[in-house]
Amino acid sequence: MTQDELKQAVARAAIEHVPSGAIIGVGTGSTANFFIDELGKIKNRIEGAVASSEASAKRLRGHGIEVLDLNSLEEDLPVYVDGADEITEHMHMTKGGGGALTREKIVAACSKKFVCIADESKLVPMLGKFPLPVEVIPMARGYVARELKKLGGDPVLRQGFTTDNGNIILDVHNMKIMNPVELESAINQITGVVTNGLFARSPADVFLMGTPNGVKTLTAK
């Protein structure tokens, strides 16, 4: 099976987590795109979606799915479905490879359940091989980079990239992420940081992992 076939399989499996008549949270990236395409097939069963990026909003609308403003909702969403760059057996994730980490974290925070969809290559024993994305207010770039170095990482500016919120991304290489919950908070304490791509304080609830032997459902150990 190709990696795209594995992504498609988990996207299809995630549809089982979509309650009828609901508004659901939708992530960003190539795996999330497969999920949006699957949602398009059942669009009459849902009321609409909240998107974690302009790109996902465009794709949802392309399928005729209504995209709602998060602030128009009076209660949390039942489910948020999104990919990850890395995930551990504790359901801690690194996200933001596509630069949508802040909106992803906001929509996930407003959702009762986080369903992570990814192929098995994303399951890792420890986070950190994938550079950790940090969204930063542009004028704080130098200061935040120096602070990230003090935390042991090597921040690199993502060239030619601006987030949907008008900010920059520093990708932090070589970070030893021994305690993702603590590190997530520590980085978010740096003035000028909008948020970072660690999703450890609020991990995924379910991981649908694509393997050549089928989709496996994992929950936190």
Ligand code: 5RP
């Ligand atoms: C985007 C993300 C994505 O979920 C993450 O990068 C995984 O993407 P893909 O499904 O393309 O591997 O966090 O900001």
